[in-house]
Amino acid sequence: MASTVPAEHDLRRVIGDGDTIPDGEVEGVGEQELLELYRSMVLLRTYDERSVVYHSQGRIGTYAIFWGHEAIQAGAFHALDDEDWIFPSYRESAIGLLRGMPAATILSWWRGHPAGWWNPADYNLGSICVPIATQVPHAAGLAWGKRLRGEKACALTFFGDGATSEGAFHEGANFAAVMRAPLVLLCNNNQWAISTPLSAQTKAEALVDKAAGYGIPGVRVDGGDVLAVHEATREAVARGRAGEGPTFIEAVTYRAAPHATADDPKAYIDLERVEEERANECLGRFEGYLRRQGVLHDDLEQAIEAEAVAAMRTGIAAAEAEPPADIGLLFEHAFADPPASFEHDLAELRRILGD
Amino acid sequence: MTDLYLVEAVNDALHVEMDRDANVMVMGEDVGRAGGVFRATAGLRDRFGADRCVDTPLAEAGILGSAVGLCMAGFRPVCEMQYDAFAYPCLDQLITHVGRYRWRTGGKMTFPITIRMPYGGGVRAPELHDDSPETYYVHTPGIKVAIPSTPADAKGLLAAAIRDPDPVVILEPKLVYRTERGEVPDGEHVVPLGKARLAREGFDLTLVAYGAMVRVCEKAADELDASVEVLDLRSLKPLDEEALLASAAKTGRVVLVQEAPRTCGYAAELAAILAEKALLDLQAPVLRVTGYDVPYPYWQLEDAYMPSVARVVDAARKLLDF
Numbered sequence: 258m259a260s261t262v263p264a265e266h267d268l269r270r271v272i273g274d275g276d277t278i279p280d281g282e283v284e285g286v287g288e289q290e291l292l293e294l295y296r297s298m299v300l301l302r303t304y305d306e307r308s309v310v311y312h313s314q315g316r317i318g319t320y321a322i323f324w325g326h327e328a329i330q331a332g333a334f335h336a337l338d339d340e341d342w343i344f345p346s347y348r349e350s351a352i353g354l355l356r357g358m359p360a361a362t363i364l365s366w367w368r369g370h371p372a373g374w375w376n377p378a379d380y381n382l383g384s385i386c387v388p389i390a391t392q393v394p395h396a397a398g399l400a401w402g403k404r405l406r407g408e409k410a411c412a413l414t415f416f417g418d419g420a421t422s423e424g425a426f427h428e429g430a431n432f433a434a435v436m437r438a439p440l441v442l443l444c445n446n447n448q449w450a451i452s453t454p455l456s457a458q459t460k461a462e463a464l465v466d467k468a469a470g471y472g473i474p475g476v477r478v479d480g481g482d483v484l485a486v487h488e489a490t491r492e493a494v495a496r497g498r499a500g501e502g503p504t505f506i507e508a509v510t511y512r513a514a515p516h517a518t519a520d521d522p523k524a525y526i527d528l529e530r531v532e533e534e535r536a537n538e539c540l541g542r543f544e545g546y547l548r549r550q551g552v553l554h555d556d557l558e559q560a561i562e563a564e565a566v567a568a569m570r571t572g573i574a575a576a577e578a579e580p581p582a583d584i585g586l587l588f589e590h591a592f593a594d595p596p597a598s599f600e601h602d603l604a605e606l607r608r609i610l611g612d
Numbered sequence: 613m614t615d616l617y618l619v620e621a622v623n624d625a626l627h628v629e630m631d632r633d634a635n636v637m638v639m640g641e642d643v644g645r646a647g648g649v650f651r652a653t654a655g656l657r658d659r660f661g662a663d664r665c666v667d668t669p670l671a672e673a674g675i676l677g678s679a680v681g682l683c684m685a686g687f688r689p690v691c692e693m694q695y696d697a698f699a700y701p702c703l704d705q706l707i708t709h710v711g712r713y714r715w716r717t718g719g720k721m722t723f724p725i726t727i728r729m730p731y732g733g734g735v736r737a738p739e740l741h742d743d744s745p746e747t748y749y750v751h752t753p754g755i756k757v758a759i760p761s762t763p764a765d766a767k768g769l770l771a772a773a774i775r776d777p778d779p780v781v782i783l784e785p786k787l788v789y790r791t792e793r794g795e796v797p798d799g800e801h802v803v804p805l806g807k808a809r810l811a812r813e814g815f816d817l818t819l820v821a822y823g824a825m826v827r828v829c830e831k832a833a834d835e836l837d838a839s840v841e842v843l844d845l846r847s848l849k850p851l852d853e854e855a856l857l858a859s860a861a862k863t864g865r866v867v868l869v870q871e872a873p874r875t876c877g878y879a880a881e882l883a884a885i886l887a888e889k890a891l892l893d894l895q896a897p898v899l900r901v902t903g904y905d906v907p908y909p910y911w912q913l914e915d916a917y918m919p920s921v922a923r924v925v926d927a928a929r930k931l932l933d934f
Binding site for chain 1 (some may be wrong): 718753870
């Protein structure tokens with residue numbers, strides 16, 4: 258049944274502050290699951306920080322930074338099963354790492370090399386969506402299709418606060434609701450769309466209120482709290498699998514890093530606020546939680562970090578070892594059955610290039 | 613063989629292809645309960661169920677965008693856009709994803725989407741029910757485009773589109789939905805994309821057209837005191853360049869006819885191909901008879917806008933007298 262209940266406004270949180278706010282826990286999330294979440298967050302953080310360095314070294318092109326959003330990505334990811342599909346925006350470009358995609362594939366994508374192509378069916382992962390919100394209808398269609406086939410799989414799509422202003426978000430969310438598609442609409446509300454603040458994006462009191470317009474439940478979580486994101490996503494997935502349709506999750510956080518390597522936020526952002534947010538970032542908060550729970554200690558932390566750093570070293574080395582792409586790839590995959598003109602164009606190009 | 617109107621042949625193709633392949637599904641606005649505003653999808657919901665002939669929300673980008681996801685789940689969606697000029701919201705998905713996704717996967721995943729819509733003017737309809745938008749689709753990489761002019765081709769080209777591994781747009785000439793009538797093969801009937809049809813053979817001059825303009829060209833040919841060839845392209849992308857060049861080589865005089873506005877229209881592409889590859893075969897300049905570079909007019913003016921028999925005859929005479 259569709260819900261017309263007003264969306265929840267209170268931010269759900271699980272992780273305390275080690276002081277006055279007590280730590281909670283999530284049912285069914287034991288030591289092993291906690292460490293899996295942690296491992297994923299460290300891998301994503303390492304990927305992101307290394308990528309900024311690789312960019313400054315000229316080893317990858319313009320890169321969209323997701324520093325501080327690892328809790329949203331890892332928390333949501335671990336609520337999914339392998340058969341579930343993920344439709345990322347560019348802000349979640351490295352989410353495939355968590356499904357076993359080599360770092361080299363994603364780094365190749367940011368290097369503008371066709372080795373960054375992947376088959377979505379290999380990872381149940383849509384390609385990195387560059388235009389805003391246009392992946393939302395894809396996720397709705399996939400989820401709807403899975404329901405039509407009687408399969409249990411659901412879909413999750415990530416998008417930002419700015420995306421909620423797009424028609425594609427609206428059409429996708431509405432489609433999913435009408436088709437009772439098992440879809441999790443996960444909004445990373447980091448308050449900024451490049452330089453445009455949320456207040457210039459919407460007059461809604463909270464983005465989660467949009468859920469009511471689609472007749473679907475909406476929940477609001479602390480996007481810096483990996484356990485809160487995880488729990489809310491798990492509930493949304495369960496609803497989807499039970500045939501109850503989509504759920505909108507607003508994960509509230511703050512973009513304490515530039516939009517991308519080409520962006521200088523000093524022109525528009527409150528730097529004091531950024532410092533505050535960076536001091537309270539999601540990975541540090543989760544580390545504190547794990548230590549208070551006695552799950553994490555120095556040796557383990559170092560081992561997990563070393564593993565992530567090694568994955569990146571291997572990844573960038575493999576990406577850089579890719580031979581230059583053959584110009585035949587300009588033409589090869591545009592059609593299953595290419596027109597005769599392609600062969601002619603390629604032959605002429607090879608002749609001119611002396612290839 | 614059965615004698616059918618063009619729109620009935622579309623309906624027949626959908627029945628045959630949905631029967632043949634359980635992954636084929638039809639989706640769009642009013643396609644189910646109503647059977648489509650032109651009745652192109654009549655009977656499909658009763659025959660195949662509401663999950664295979666789906667009344668969607670009124671959202672063209674949502675229709676095409678969700679079709680991308682349906683492909684990933686193994687379906688072959690046939691999306692109806694209710695009218696030419698109502699389909700523009702779907703161009704976002706078409707350009708940013710539908711035409712690119714296969715390439716983006718290194719050819720590992722195919723997107724066998726068919727988009728079909730009625731197009732073109734002359735039907736005395738309110739504003740924005742009359743556009744000829746083929747250029748937008750043809751210009752989009754990764755997309756194929758076909759336009760039938762006869763009932764048999766309406767069935768065969770649609771079947772080819774549905775079976776094609778790549779996204780195909782089929783523009784159906786609504787002006788002749790219920791005036792073009794002809795023999796249509798029963799059961800499975802496929803007309804391969806990329807093969808033109810010689811609607812009429814001649815030796816003095818070639819009229820090149822597609823869709824509703826084919827009939828206009830045939831009428832013009834009747835009025836001319838010359839041996840006039842009429843080439844029905846059927847498929848705009850891929851184009852049967854061989855057929856175009858062969859006809860130009862034979863007659864040496866070519867008039868290109870399209871309803872769409874002139875500038876950068878499909879006829880411009882054809883003219884460029886003739887300039888590149890047929891210059892020495894031509895006895896006269898290539899002429900275009902097209903819509904004008906203005907918004908499609910309110911219908912009391914539409915007869916003046918549309919390429920007419922008189923305008924085609926006039927252009928042909930200029931070439932014959934050149």
